Amino acid sequence: MPDRVLSMNLATLRGDCNFATAVDRCLEQDVTAISPWRDQVEAIGLREAARIVQTNKLRVTGLCRGGMFPAGDAEGRNKAHEDNLRAIDEAAVLGAECLVLVVGGLPKNSRDIADARKQVVEGIAAGLPRARAAQVPLAIEPLHPMYAADRACINTLDQALDVCAMLGEGVGVAIDVYHVWWDPNLAAAIARAGKMGCILAHHICDWLVPTNDLLLDRGMMGDGVIDLKGIRAMIEAAGYFGPQECEIFSRDNWWKRPGAEVVKTVVQRFNSVC
Amino acid sequence: MPDRVLSMNLATLRGDCNFATAVDRCLEQDVTAISPWRDQVEAIGLREAARIVQTNKLRVTGLCRGGMFPAGDAEGRNKAHEDNLRAIDEAAVLGAECLVLVVGGLPKNSRDIADARKQVVEGIAAGLPRARAAQVPLAIEPLHPMYAADRACINTLDQALDVCAMLGEGVGVAIDVYHVWWDPNLAAAIARAGKMGCILAHHICDWLVPTNDLLLDRGMMGDGVIDLKGIRAMIEAAGYFGPQECEIFSRDNWWKRPGAEVVKTVVQRFNSVC
Numbered sequence: 001m002p003d004r005v006l007s008m009n010l011a012t013l014r015g016d017c018n019f020a021t022a023v024d025r026c027l028e029q030d031v032t033a034i035s036p037w038r039d040q041v042e043a044i045g046l047r048e049a050a051r052i053v054q055t056n057k058l059r060v061t062g063l064c065r066g067g068m069f070p071a072g073d074a075e076g077r078n079k080a081h082e083d084n085l086r087a088i089d090e091a092a093v094l095g096a097e098c099l100v101l102v103v104g105g106l107p108k109n110s111r112d113i114a115d116a117r118k119q120v121v122e123g124i125a126a127g128l129p130r131a132r133a134a135q136v137p138l139a140i141e142p143l144h145p146m147y148a149a150d151r152a153c154i155n156t157l158d159q160a161l162d163v164c165a166m167l168g169e170g171v172g173v174a175i176d177v178y179h180v181w182w183d184p185n186l187a188a189a190i191a192r193a194g195k196m197g198c199i200l201a202h203h204i205c206d207w208l209v210p211t212n213d214l215l216l217d218r219g220m221m222g223d224g225v226i227d228l229k230g231i232r233a234m235i236e237a238a239g240y241f242g243p244q245e246c247e248i249f250s251r252d253n254w255w256k257r258p259g260a261e262v263v264k265t266v267v268q269r270f271n272s273v274c
Numbered sequence: 275m276p277d278r279v280l281s282m283n284l285a286t287l288r289g290d291c292n293f294a295t296a297v298d299r300c301l302e303q304d305v306t307a308i309s310p311w312r313d314q315v316e317a318i319g320l321r322e323a324a325r326i327v328q329t330n331k332l333r334v335t336g337l338c339r340g341g342m343f344p345a346g347d348a349e350g351r352n353k354a355h356e357d358n359l360r361a362i363d364e365a366a367v368l369g370a371e372c373l374v375l376v377v378g379g380l381p382k383n384s385r386d387i388a389d390a391r392k393q394v395v396e397g398i399a400a401g402l403p404r405a406r407a408a409q410v411p412l413a414i415e416p417l418h419p420m421y422a423a424d425r426a427c428i429n430t431l432d433q434a435l436d437v438c439a440m441l442g443e444g445v446g447v448a449i450d451v452y453h454v455w456w457d458p459n460l461a462a463a464i465a466r467a468g469k470m471g472c473i474l475a476h477h478i479c480d481w482l483v484p485t486n487d488l489l490l491d492r493g494m495m496g497d498g499v500i501d502l503k504g505i506r507a508m509i510e511a512a513g514y515f516g517p518q519e520c521e522i523f524s525r526d527n528w529w530k531r532p533g534a535e536v537v538k539t540v541v542q543r544f545n546s547v548c
Contacts, residue, residue, distance in 0.1 A: 111501040146420040148456035149483045149499045159458045182422035184433045209423045225423045227385040
């Protein structure tokens, strides 16, 4: 069994870090795999970000994010398409192992989630030739159903896998425990993802009780109710031994703490409860 | 096709009404079907609540709620069982057409959702003889996955139907649009529920964008993104033409308004967008 690898999703360090200082905080704790967000890359410039990656021989386990496909009109859909092409190119420059897709929810004033889902498939399909050419796999991230309206209308792993099956090579899934832990069909879906060779990423954090904000109240591993080791066992049984990527949005807790403390805690929890 | 019936879940009128005044507000708008919560019944007394129901020839479409089965030890499970027996008896006294079950989430300090789900099945099974004897059908309400940890670990309609299939006569489902609207498998699951003869209730409200609170920010029908008529069509196609029960928890909006205004709005929306 390969060594376990921790990757730091740089959103976890939004509190007091930019791309460069986030990397410094990671390296101080021997974390050499990262997954940045596009706004963090843009803030220091793509070329500088790539230089930091190469100089430090960092592994970029993913770039967050493409997606947001559904729109009310052709202009909106086209804008999304252009933006996704740019995201693919950026991922290629950074040497990212995948581009994570948060696929988007309902267009403004729409109540037609079936149509939004259709637009998502069309949107991914449209970007796929570029992604294949650039050798950037697209990782559909099924998001928790509480985001179905405004962030992602792909809400279960099985639903994401159905899209993968439809679109073929170059599309896979990012399995984030926060989004899927509740799914009564999770074990079977993960096994299916393994058989399809579709698992591109494994994101970790925790579900807090109570959860005080739908978006920005994720917990540090170990502070919530997710059976992290249990889900990891399912993912390993499915043949995936890639990095576990820690992604915590936490406005009122971890984003208020110094990045150094956050990284230390992530490493400690990764080694004890994940 | 039978006339459509609106039922008022009395939680919708928590702002300034007790059981008795809530009924008055409903009757003023010719709403003669209600679904009370047990604390509302307890506050005026079961006998007085039943008297109000009978005097006004009200239809009681459900009693909220039984459930909360999982517990960390036998004592906790037994307490839950005793409480569920009381709930069944109260439902019988009120002539409620079903007892709605919010089945409960993870016991304190547990991360074992599979075990919680097992406890739920055992808990329902334990109460079933009494429910059958009292002719009070038990309505499992699958709750939105965002409540999996703390309120209900049955999170999809299909999962609830699996439990119904296991337990047989006397158990069905309450389909609340708020909890199920996002489900990619919704149409098939509703059809399955119809074939099983399992649909006991159809609850309505709306999903707001943004949603500012996980529990208490439900929207009035028409103010959100749920395709209410579309889901109603699925439910009618499955053979259910029973009441649509309006249940809105809205701490910062509807609970701040006078009950009379809330009932008027519910009736108006029921007639226009549901």
